[in-house]
Amino acid sequence: MPAPDLQALVERYLADPSAVRREAAVLAGVPLVRSIVGKVPVPAHPLASREDLEGAGLVGLVEALNGYDPKAGASFLTFAYLRVRGAVVDYLRSLDVLSLAKRKRVAEAGRVAEALRQELGAEPTDREIADRLGLGLADYDQLMVEAQARFALSLDAPAGPERDESLHDVVGDDGAGAGFDTADQAHTLGQVRTVIEGLPSRTRAMVGMYYDEGLTLREIGAVFQVSEARVSQILGRTLLSIRARLEAEVEAAVA
Known part of the structure; x- marks a missing residue:
């Protein structure tokens, strides 16, 4: 049996709202919610299970259904993607995933990884970074999980299921691309690609x-x-490497 057409179900509901049609549209959007939640690392928090995140995503899905206007030109999938992901992000942010001390530790890990890369002329191992930080390997691994959870909230990527995505989407905090011109974006992408190309296969x-x-x-x-x-x-470690490299280049440029 083919999957229900989400766009058609949404438009049918908007044309003639009813509880039955609303439920059908929401159920058809559940796979989208699960797909988005599946890409978000779940932090170690009693209120951050997959089910909790899916619940937040469903709230975003319903909000998208209430606010969608087909005449605006975007498909419901694209419109809902942003609303659902935004709802999941907001929920995780409300839990304060990382303490200030851990945020500083994550930033320090990025700087250490970049310093080791410069010293060694190659990508440092997890053990080398952990040793430089004075952490056991298990503690370092957990820090990287938490770093990935944090970056999953603050990064723009992915922009949506129906857009061509660039590696620029995986760097920077919220709004990092605001005010960038084409040359800025091209330069940033070039830096990111350089980091990616130097990673193990x-x-x-x-x-x-x-x-x-x-x-x-x-x-x-x-x-x-x-x-x-x-x-x-x-x-998580890869994102730290990218951000540390960009920050180092910015500091060198203004020095």
Whole structure:
């Protein structure tokens, strides 16, 4: 049996609202919610289970259904994607995923990774970074999971299921692209690509699967036969590397 056409169900509901049609449209949007939640690392918090995040996403889906106007030109999938992801992000932010001390530790980890990269002329190992930070490997791995959870909230990527996505989407905090001109974006993308190209092949493949192909952490883990947490650690460290490289170049430019 083919999947119900989300766009058609939404338009049918908007043309003639009823509880039955509303429920049908919402149910058809559940796979979208689960797909978005599947790409968000779940932090260690008693109120941050997959079910909690899906509940927040469903709230966003209903809000999208209430606010959607087909005449605006965007498909409901694109419109709802942004609303659902925004609702999940807002929910996680409300939990204060990282304390100030851990945020500083995450930033320090990025700087240490970049310093080691410059010293070694190659990508440092997890052990090398952990040793420089004075952390055990297990503690460092957990920090990377938390870093990925935080960056999943603050980064713009992915922009949506129906858009061509660029690696620029995976760097910077909220609004980082505001005010950028084309030259700025091109330069930033060039820097990001340089970092990505220097990554080990497996890490590079994971980044592509996550940001370009839209696979969930669980799906990527299945491909490489590693845990979802391990994928999250690798992506967290990669994002730290990208941001540290960009920050280092900015500091050098203004020095």
